[in-house]
Amino acid sequence: MARNKLTATQVKAATKPGRLGDGDGLYLVIRKDGGKAWVFIYVRNGKRKEMGFGAVGSGTGRVSLADARVKAEEARSILGRGGDPFLEMEERKARKKPHTFEEAVAALLKSLDGKWKNPKHEAQWKMTLGAAYCKRLLKKNVAAIDTDDIVAVLQPHWKEKNETASRLRGRLERVLDYARVAGWREGENPARWKGHIEHLLAKPEEKLKRGHHAALPYIEMPDFMKATAGVTGFGARALEFLILTAARTGEVLKATWAEIDLDAAVWTVPKERMKAGREHRVPLCPRAIEILKAMLKVRISDYIFPGLKEKSPLSDMTLQKVLRTLEYADRATVHGFRSAFRDWAGDRTNFPREVIEAALAHIIGDEAERAYRRSDALEKRRRLMDAWANFLDGNKSAKVIQLKK
Incomplete structure (x- = not known):
């Protein structure tokens, strides 16, 4: 096989990301960031392997074209007698013990x-x-x-x-x-x-196509909410609150009273509990406020939806139990209700996409675009969540307000 195809000038001038072959397994690799390194590629016991020889250059710790060829020749010699270059090259044997x-x-x-x-x-x-x-x-x-x-x-x-x-x-x-x-x-x-x-x-x-988390078609959601209303217990109320706010399970179950402003009808979820790592304000519809006031009357801890153990939140298995009680466990998941909300908002309303995604606490757009929207997004989302609550209540013909661009 031909060898020594490259010249030192070519190595220095190469800028296009990819590989340039010097022959018989030795390659110059040019990364997207402009870095260059030597790689020796070979097949041993039917397996293709790559062994790095170091970064290109002439300084300390760098490997010149001539040095790379010397290393490649040593590797070829070891392979020729059936050995393994990874273990037998003198440079490698001189290094400290291998790490697992x-x-x-x-x-x-x-x-x-x-x-x-x-x-x-x-x-x-x-x-x-x-x-x-x-x-x-x-x-x-x-x-x-x-x-x-x-x-x-x-x-x-x-x-x-x-x-x-x-x-x-x-x-x-x-x-x-x-x-x-x-x-x-x-x-x-x-x-x-x-x-x-x-x-x-x-x-x-x-x-992972949409529907990885089984979700009810949104057209069935009013009937599901009616059935949920007939179930007693903290789990049913937590599930209802989760659906009304389009929030994630962990955000709801670990919600505390300190995060709620009943007068302003806003729930502020701290960044530590948000998937995106930033604070999220949730506008609360009238029914969500009713649930909170009912839970406040039986308050036993800082958690809005407390668990059986002292100072612990409700278990997510409790929400699954509600689905089993209503015989929906084979057709729906708790997380899937966010998909139902997204499908309803996209198919049945004229709210802008960015408002819908903001309601789901998804980050869209660049930093400047998000900063521009931040001041008025809450009230737009409030109208969206009120429309969602009206739909869930069975008012399928509820008027959706056209938002001005």
Whole structure:
């Protein structure tokens, strides 16, 4: 196979992202940020592998074209006698002891201390990167983890638990990126999605189409609300309040009385409990206010919807129990009611898209656009939520106010 195709001038002048081959497995990789590095690609035991030789250059820690060719020749020699360059190249043998994937995970998580949105977020990372999903990787040298290993971890869960598996892929990519920066591995990241794993596993959006959370058609919502009104208990009231406000489960169940302004009919959810990480004001319709006043009469804690244990909120399983009681559990999920609201607002009203998305606490537009809308969005959303409450009450012909542009 031809070798020594590149010249030092070509290496210095190359700017277009991609790869330039020097021949027989040695490549110059140009990243989108302009960085350049040497990669040696080879096949061993039927598996394609990539081994990084270092960043391009002539300074300390840099690798020139001539140096890269010397490294490539050593790797070819090892392969020629059936060896493994990853383990046998003299430069690599001189380095400190290898690090396992488990050690890389621990180091990454330690670097993220104080940056978690909440304890649950941290626990999810630890669980998915631990024995529950990554048992086969834990004791493996992080430098030796390849594409086959990543696919083997993800594939068993990709169809049935696609959202979890998709998040796990992103976390695996973070771990391996950390290991590369720490000097524990080299080469491209085998867990990256674009241009790599996407060709081996179905795209997440092909699995997570709208309706991933089963949702009732909005036309059935008035009947559902009527049935819910006939169920007693904190769970039924919490579910009703959740639907009226189009809020997420955690936002409702952990809501406290300090967040409610009954006079202004506004519920202010702190940024710590919001998925987007920013404070969200929710306009309260008359029926939502009625629910709050009824709960205030039986108040036993700071939580609006208290649980059985002292100083704890209602369990999300209590909301699921309401669905089972009403025999809707096989057709609907609690989170799916947000989809019902979104479909109704898009199909049956003329409220602008940005007002509808704001009601769902979705962030849209750039920073300047969001700042421009911030001052008047609350009252526009109040009219939207009042219209939603009227619809849920069975007043399907309720007039929807045309908003001026």
